[in-house]
Amino acid sequence: MYTHLTTAIYFIYVxxxxxxxxxxxxxxxxxxxxxxxxKSRQYLQKxxxxxxxxxxxxxxxSELPLPxxxxxxxxxRVIQQKFIEWIDQFKGEFREKLIKLxxxxxxxxxxxxxxxxxxxxxxxxxxxxLGGMRAAEAVPRLLQMLKSERYTPLTIVVARAVAKSADxxxxxxxxxxxxxxxxxxxxxxxxDIVMExxxxxxxxxxxxxxxxxxxxxxxxxxxMWGQAIPEVVPSLxxxxxxxxxxxxxxxxxxxxxxxxxxxxxxxKNLMADKDWEVRATVAKSLGSLxxxxxxxxxxxxxxxxxxxxxxxxxxxxxxxxxxxxxVLCQIAMNGTGVERETAMYHIERAMLQDQEHHKIDQMVAxxxxxxxxxxxxxTTERRPVRQIAAVGGDYTA
Amino acid sequence: xxxxxLFAIYYVxxxxxxxxxxxxxxxxxxxxxxxxSAYSKYNTLSGSELxxxxxxxxxxxxxxxxVIENVKCLLTLNYPTYEVIVINDGSSDNTLGVLRExxxxxxxxxPEIRNSIDCQPINAVxxxxxxxxxxxxxxxxxxxxxxLNAGINxxxxxxxxxxxADSLLEKDALIRMARMYMENPEETVAIGGDVRxxxxxxIENGAxxxxxxxxxxxxxxxxxxxxxxxxxxxxxxxxxxxxIIVSGAFGLFRKDxxxxxxxxxxxxxGEDMNxxxxxxxxxxxxxxxxxxxxCPEAVCWTQAPDxxxxxxxxxxxxxRGNLKNMIENYDMAxxxxxxxxxxxxxxxxxxxxxxxxxxxxxxxxALLGYTLMDMTHWRILVVFGLINILSGYLLSVGALILxxxxxxxxxxxxxxxxxxxxxxLKFVGYAQLGGLWRIQGHIQFLRNNNSWGTMxxxxxxxxxxxxxxx
Numbered sequence: 001m002y003t004h005l006t007t008a009i010y011f012i013y014v015x016x017x018x019x020x021x022x023x024x025x026x027x028x029x030x031x032x033x034x035x036x037x038x039k040s041r042q043y044l045q046k047x048x049x050x051x052x053x054x055x056x057x058x059x060x061x062s063e064l065p066l067p068x069x070x071x072x073x074x075x076x077r078v079i080q081q082k083f084i085e086w087i088d089q090f091k092g093e094f095r096e097k098l099i100k101l102x103x104x105x106x107x108x109x110x111x112x113x114x115x116x117x118x119x120x121x122x123x124x125x126x127x128x129x130l131g132g133m134r135a136a137e138a139v140p141r142l143l144q145m146l147k148s149e150r151y152t153p154l155t156i157v158v159a160r161a162v163a164k165s166a167d168x169x170x171x172x173x174x175x176x177x178x179x180x181x182x183x184x185x186x187x188x189x190x191x192d193i194v195m196e197x198x199x200x201x202x203x204x205x206x207x208x209x210x211x212x213x214x215x216x217x218x219x220x221x222x223x224m225w226g227q228a229i230p231e232v233v234p235s236l237x238x239x240x241x242x243x244x245x246x247x248x249x250x251x252x253x254x255x256x257x258x259x260x261x262x263x264x265x266x267x268k269n270l271m272a273d274k275d276w277e278v279r280a281t282v283a284k285s286l287g288s289l290x291x292x293x294x295x296x297x298x299x300x301x302x303x304x305x306x307x308x309x310x311x312x313x314x315x316x317x318x319x320x321x322x323x324x325x326x327v328l329c330q331i332a333m334n335g336t337g338v339e340r341e342t343a344m345y346h347i348e349r350a351m352l353q354d355q356e357h358h359k360i361d362q363m364v365a366x367x368x369x370x371x372x373x374x375x376x377x378x379t380t381e382r383r384p385v386r387q388i389a390a391v392g393g394d395y396t397a
Numbered sequence: 398x399x400x401x402x403l404f405a406i407y408y409v410x411x412x413x414x415x416x417x418x419x420x421x422x423x424x425x426x427x428x429x430x431x432x433x434s435a436y437s438k439y440n441t442l443s444g445s446e447l448x449x450x451x452x453x454x455x456x457x458x459x460x461x462x463x464v465i466e467n468v469k470c471l472l473t474l475n476y477p478t479y480e481v482i483v484i485n486d487g488s489s490d491n492t493l494g495v496l497r498e499x500x501x502x503x504x505x506x507x508p509e510i511r512n513s514i515d516c517q518p519i520n521a522v523x524x525x526x527x528x529x530x531x532x533x534x535x536x537x538x539x540x541x542x543x544x545l546n547a548g549i550n551x552x553x554x555x556x557x558x559x560x561x562a563d564s565l566l567e568k569d570a571l572i573r574m575a576r577m578y579m580e581n582p583e584e585t586v587a588i589g590g591d592v593r594x595x596x597x598x599x600i601e602n603g604a605x606x607x608x609x610x611x612x613x614x615x616x617x618x619x620x621x622x623x624x625x626x627x628x629x630x631x632x633x634x635x636x637x638x639x640x641i642i643v644s645g646a647f648g649l650f651r652k653d654x655x656x657x658x659x660x661x662x663x664x665x666x667g668e669d670m671n672x673x674x675x676x677x678x679x680x681x682x683x684x685x686x687x688x689x690x691x692c693p694e695a696v697c698w699t700q701a702p703d704x705x706x707x708x709x710x711x712x713x714x715x716x717r718g719n720l721k722n723m724i725e726n727y728d729m730a731x732x733x734x735x736x737x738x739x740x741x742x743x744x745x746x747x748x749x750x751x752x753x754x755x756x757x758x759x760x761x762x763a764l765l766g767y768t769l770m771d772m773t774h775w776r777i778l779v780v781f782g783l784i785n786i787l788s789g790y791l792l793s794v795g796a797l798i799l800x801x802x803x804x805x806x807x808x809x810x811x812x813x814x815x816x817x818x819x820x821x822l823k824f825v826g827y828a829q830l831g832g833l834w835r836i837q838g839h840i841q842f843l844r845n846n847n848s849w850g851t852m853x854x855x856x857x858x859x860x861x862x863x864x865x866x867x
Contacts, residue, residue: 004403005780008406008410008781008784009780011788012783012784012787015784015787015788015790015791016787018791018794019787019791019794022794022797022798023817026798026813027810027813029801029802030801030810030813031810033801033805034808034810088438121428121432124432125432125436153429153433153577154429154432154433154436157436157437185582186579186580186581186582188447188448188449188579188582189579189580191447192442192445192579195441195445196441222447223447225446225447307511341509342509344507344509345508345509348505348506348507352526
């Protein structure tokens with residue numbers, strides 16, 4: 001009995017000790033934080049005139065002056081923080097001047113030294129600030145850090161610092177290799193990181209499209225979204241037939257975003273691709289390519305098991321003039337199941353959207369569609385009535 | 398009697414030791430969380446096409462006072478591509494009317510509802526092309542789960558986020574979650590956000606402008622409780638992939654997996670816990686690598702119940718939902734096939750959460766009886782009480798240290814003192830009421846009483862006015 005009681009009493013003592021220390025720690029942390037905040041405000045106030053001076057002389061020919069006096073550690077950090085904010089906001093000559101100022105003030109040197117600190121927290125904080133200061137000389141050391149680290153959320157912080165600071169494409173490529181070696185499908189994140197660079201990324205991305213490493217190809221494909229340039233087309237031609245599904249899908253998306261001329265056979269093959277993303281992308285692009293010859297393909301795609309393919313096909317049909325619109329009306333009247341649902345939705349959508357026309361040709365196009373609509377559905381009593389499809393029919397969205 | 402009393406003492410020590418271990422995991426991760434948050438800028442990401450698109454689902458039942466402010470808040474998030482789908486779940490007040498009036502919404506003639514998940518037929522979908530990212534579904538009352546399922550059926554994007562209509566998201570909350578998702582998109586099936594109490598805060602234009610603690614007693618206890626649960630518990634549980642719940646107030650999910658598990662389960666409260674258990678089960682049974690993550694830097698502010706009646710109803714509902722989930726999924730407990738969920742999370746939740754009040758109350762009664770038979774044994778009773786209080790208080794202090802290490806949301810020393818005070822006061826009545834409400838919830842479950850109870854809302858403007866005058 002007493003043994004049990006003694007164990008319990010020890011437990012109580014331990015709890016009491018930990019509670020006491022915890023409360024002391026809490027107040028110490030709170031006071032320390034408030035003190036730092038107060039001091040930071042004071043330093044910002046103290047250097048107010050200096051900041052004003054820098055802002056007003058940024059476009060002059062002379063070099064920017066260093067912060068006045070001997071700076072205390074926190075004081076230096078406050079000024080450095082302000083410079084980093086400005087570096088993020090400005091571009092071109094202003095930014096270069098501020099980067100140089102960070103070097104001259106010794107901020108870069110101090111932080112590079114901190115990259116060798118025993119404390120991980122200090123190393124990461126230094127990496128973040130070095131990225132903010134676009135410190136090119138820190139890149140080799142940052143890459144080393146990236147190479148030796150296991151993948152954590154903080155790997156992204158170091159990778160961004162490299163992307164911001166890199167002064168040649170090789171460094172960016174090495175960063176991507178280290179970032180992607182963990183086997184995580186983080187191509188979108190990697191693309192976002194690469195776009196932080198101050199270099200012209202398009203040359204690097206072009207090279208990456210021909211790289212053996214499929215991960216790098218994927219990063220290049222997603223990073224180039226919406227900005228396909230003619231030089232890319234040969235590589236894309238090859239990648240459209242790639243084995244890896246996601247590479248093929250991304251390549252098709254990028255390829256079609258450049259509004260290419262497509263052969264009927266190519267369209268047919270792509271619309272029969274086993275990957276729904278490819279089919280959906282092609283279906284979407286056919287509307288804006290005004291490929292009226294593809295109407296039969298789009299019509300059959302309204303039965304596709306994937307929602308996106310059906311939806312994009314209907315959207316494209318609605319864009320393909322009266323012929324496309326009439327196909328939708330026919331399906332809404334005579335079709336069944338999901339194809340009918342999709343057609344009806346897009347008919348109503350087209351009628352709603354097209355009402356706001358400003359140009360005469362738009363008005364004519366709308367009126368033609370309206371006539372077709374009335375021919376099929378007449379007045380309100382013949383309007384298509386939505387029918388709820390069987391439950392559990394669509395798992396593709 | 399003595400043996401049972403001793404058993405209860407060891408029970409309390411064990412439950413708290415497990416909780417300390419979970420909190421140790423939270424401590425292990427807190428600096429990474431702090432650094433991840435402090436050294437990330439979202440200005441590029443929040444304008445990037447590379448970020449996945451999200452459908453925000455907002456079930457609303459009698460929310461006419463708060464819904465406009467909340468929808469405005471959601472329409473102005475820092476996020477590139479998203480849509481807001483409000484689901485009016487047969488409100489008896491004018492929730493639909495105020496929404497239609499404010500946003501000029503008109504019914505869509507043929508709304509495209511995919512029937513991915515079973516849900517009640519809807520009345521109409523309202524839309525205004527001037528607000529192209531806002532949809533309002535009107536449907537007969539069918540509960541929160543049914544509303545979410547209806548929202549999923551209308552949603553257009555691969556990620557869904559459930560948000561309570563009485564909650565306000567911080568502008569960066571969604572992009573912070575998306576960043577976490579993008580760090581490991583293949584394995585992430587759900588991410589929970591941090592829910593904090595908005596009572597007492599200054600709210601302007603649908604955003605929390607000044608963080609402050611609630612002035613009323615009940616929300617204050619809940620503020621302490623939420624800090625402990627979210628920072629002390631969920632960070633730790635998520636680090637071992639054993640998180641059993643993503644709060645219904647704010648969570649992000651992969652839509653394909655939510656559909657694969659059949660969507661939200663209706664008919665009972667606790668749908669937020671249920672969907673997570675189902676996701677764990679599905680992923681483990683199909684041997685898919687996955688994680689259910691927690692993102693404490695993505696914050697959602699919610700109105701906490703401020704009267705005894707509303708709070709007790711809410712807690713009874715939670716008790717009912719929890720018991721239902723445990724009964725439904727008892728087969729997972731102690732089953733190595735379900736890894737951390739089977740060997741730790743489920744047994745912990747059954748033995749140390751659902752059954753907690755029974756062991757504590759019967760243990761107390763046993764020791765009380767033993768002491769009454771021989772008053773010289775009063776020490777045992779005191780020891781039992783002290784273990785309960787001190788270990789619980791230590792956990793609260795730990796949660797406050799976590800808050801101070803990573804977030805420092807409360808800037809005043811007086812706030813810290815109040816949090817410490819209420820963490821202690823919690824053991825004089827509030828903790829016991831918590832146990833009682835849970836038992837009452839279980840009784841309601843056994844009696845098949847499944848009413849939602851009363852839940853009244855205060856307008857955010859009223860809250861804000863009160864905060865300004867304080």
